[in-house]
Amino acid sequence: MEEHRSTPRRRVLKAATISFHGGAISCTVRNLSEYGALLDVTSPIGIPDVFSLVMDSGPQHCRVIWRKEKRIGVRFTGANSEK
Template identity: 65%
Template sequence: MDERRDKSRHRVLKAGTIEFGGGAIDCTIRNYSEAGAALDVTSPIGIPDRFTLFVPADGKHLPCRVVWRKEKRIGVKFD
């Protein structure tokens, strides 16, 4: 499989929250780099193309845009 990312991602298992328009959805961060992440969600339905990812363990709020969606996983790039 060819790697298409500029930065390699590291496997992690962290809790996260997708925040948008006053709403929030819990997620699990599966891999992470400076440029983006893969997130596991219960359902990608209703998740907008742009949102803020809150990572409580790191105390970070990261603006994101969705670059791909597959069943219960979404890939995001950090803005």
């Protein structure tokens, strides 16, 4: 499988929360880079295209790049990036 990302992602297993319009959904971060992440969710239905991903390191503003079954690929869009 050919890699198309501009920066490699590292594998992680972190609990996080998808936060939007006063709602929140638990998720698991499966891999992470400076620019994006792969999230496991119970169901992608009802999750908007733009939301905040709340992790231990603080919130990240995200835009959904793709959705497949119970996984979502996101790109970080805010000024705050992973450190």
